[in-house]
Amino acid sequence: MEFARPLPSYLVQRYHGWKATTFEANKVWYRRLVTEGQHPRAMVISCCDSRVHVTSIFGADQGEFFIHRNIANLVPPCEPGGNHHGTSAAVEYAVTVLKVAHLIVLGHSQCGGVQGCIDMCKGKAPQLEERGSFVGRWMDILKPRYETVADIEDAGRQAQQLEKQAVLASLENLMTFPFVASEVAEGGLSLHGLWTDIGVGGLEGYDSAQKKFVPI
Template identity: 45%
Template sequence: MTHLPEKLLTGYHNFMHGRFEVESDRYRRLAQEGQAPDTLVIACCDSRSAPETIFDAGPGELFVLRNVANLVPPYEPDGEFHATSAALEFAVQALKVKNIVVMGHGRCGGIKAALDPAMKPLSPGDFIGRWMSLLAPATEAVAGNSMMTTTERQTALERISIRYSIANLRTFPCVKILEDKGRLTIYGAWFDISTGELWVMNKETGDFERPEAG
């Protein structure tokens, strides 16, 4: 009997005799010196949209924060437990990242659940429902648009959620101060799982555009 699923053990074996073997010096250096990534990526938990894969990042290059629907809650120093806020605080204050990228993606399960009026809580705690209520005003506006198809409504809310998270990022004093000083830059991006296309948010207009190749 193994203590991990066989697929994971096989993957680990491949890692040790592949990437780790090739980059062992880099891993040792990271272990000794610590991490110093320039960029924090706030992404969804979805197994199909891993930032390290999408951006072809090596060990130590990205600090990744993943949660349902890549949401950032507003700044609330209320003594409760805030995993997303804690990771954000560590990235900005301790690691001193220079960039924050909020990356949403197509066919997001959290966004789909938020738009589905028939969706029932998955447990008595309704943790996902509570979490997705961060988008309630936008969800109600998009869901009520009968001129859009179901797919169009979902894509629209996926992208709006990125703007919401960016707005909430700026409620954190440490983020706002550093951004105003030009020491921190915030970006928005949306990844299409089916095509592999990455759309980047225009900082001036808020529109999502395909970046030029290369």
């Protein structure tokens, strides 16, 4: 496999720094994580965006969160029989094997995936419309929600609202998985929708009673 290259030196240096400091100071904890296995209380589905750092936002340590990241933090509807279902597989494992008590969908501001969906819906992204575009076909999950924001003239506000719709669409799609729906009905699992404003460090949660996102 000659195309696989060694790590860049700056990453190697950072690893050795971590091993000598953070790991060394907590090696008993790391050993427990291995011997006792993982028992996260929550699963977080967030965006791949490098600016979204779930463990930092919540001050979490290793072993606390089962984290899955994808473009625009989307969950597809339950569709058994396909070939590759990375997000669905992660949800299944978290709910049926790890028995997480909370499942959090975390959206964010300035989401490139959501903007790509807007551009597609406005006919400004022909490359994403191509059948061979993985990003485009993934964003098809969100496209039906564009109708809810289509009349918003301010581009920034429109994007922000569709980012929140992405969270809601994912929550609704989660309930199409029988094992999720049954755990929710029995009280063993709760679903949460969050949206973070990267620039100001804000966090909002969806309030089902008020039917809107409210500051946390």
